[in-house]
Amino acid sequence: EAGVAQSPRYKIIEKRQSVAFWCNPISGHATLYWYQQILGQGPKLLIQFQNNGVVDDSQLPKDRFSAERLKGVDSTLKIQPAKLEDSAVYLCASSQGNTGELFFGEGSRLTVL
Amino acid sequence: GEDVEQSLFLSVREGDSSVINCTYTDSSSTYLYWYKQEPGAGLQLLTYIFSNMDMKQDQRLTVLLNKKDKHLSLRIADTQTGDSAIYFCVSKRNTGKLIFGQGTTLQVKP
Numbered sequence: 001e002a003g004v005a006q007s008p009r010y011k012i013i014e015k016r017q018s019v020a021f022w023c024n025p026i027s028g029h030a031t032l033y034w035y036q037q038i039l040g041q042g043p044k045l046l047i048q049f050q051n052n053g054v055v056d057d058s059q060l061p062k063d064r065f066s067a068e069r070l071k072g073v074d075s076t077l078k079i080q081p082a083k084l085e086d087s088a089v090y091l092c093a094s095s096q097g098n099t100g101e102l103f104f105g106e107g108s109r110l111t112v113l
Numbered sequence: 114g115e116d117v118e119q120s121l122f123l124s125v126r127e128g129d130s131s132v133i134n135c136t137y138t139d140s141s142s143t144y145l146y147w148y149k150q151e152p153g154a155g156l157q158l159l160t161y162i163f164s165n166m167d168m169k170q171d172q173r174l175t176v177l178l179n180k181k182d183k184h185l186s187l188r189i190a191d192t193q194t195g196d197s198a199i200y201f202c203v204s205k206r207n208t209g210k211l212i213f214g215q216g217t218t219l220q221v222k223p
Contacts, residue, residue: 003155004155040216041215041216042201042214042215043156043213055209091155093155093156100144100161100205100211101146101158101161102156102158102211104155104156104157106153106154106155
């Protein structure tokens with residue numbers, strides 16, 4: 001079974017530029033998450049989708065971050081314009097079922113200069 | 114609050130037992146998890162425990178839950194160098210939201 005796919009693995013941009021990350025969850029997983037993991041910290045939830053609807057985006061900085069999951073499968077996370085403090089690993093995860101087990105991708109590491 | 118607290122670093126010798134501790138604040142937590150993150154890799158579920166259990170054993174792993182004190186621990190028996198990683202304690206609230214601790218880096222010395 002294929003895991004959660006994310007791209008790009010690494011991205012370096014200058015502040016005020018924009019960037020987009022892509023995620024393809026495990027086939028059949030209805031729930032998709034985007035987490036931000038700053039170096040030395042645990043992942044912080046940015047947004048959670050159930051199929052193509054948003055369940056929780058309370059910690060998404062909506063003035064600069066946006067995410068969509070138009071067909072209820074893959075998802076895109078965009079940052080525009082980027083700030084230095086956005087440097088982090090952006091993790092996508094998916095899940096199916098009640099145990100709450102999340103399957104994570106390898107992450108996209110963003111460096112903002 | 115939503116805090117999950119862990120010690121940041123643990124160093125053990127190969128063959129010893131490792132015990133990683135975690136405290137959480139939300140009494141409505143339904144599940145508690147331990148995730149493992151190896152360098153350059155995504156997080157992987159190691160084990161989990163329901164909030165109405167006090168112990169779970171899975172091969173070299175033992176999870177202890179003290180719900181009264183909101184304390185969770187992960188014991189790894191016969192720790193190997195391949196166990197070197199960051200271990201995250203995670204609480205699932207009754208709303209379904211997952212709260213991650215900041216992670217404990219386990220260093221295993223040969």
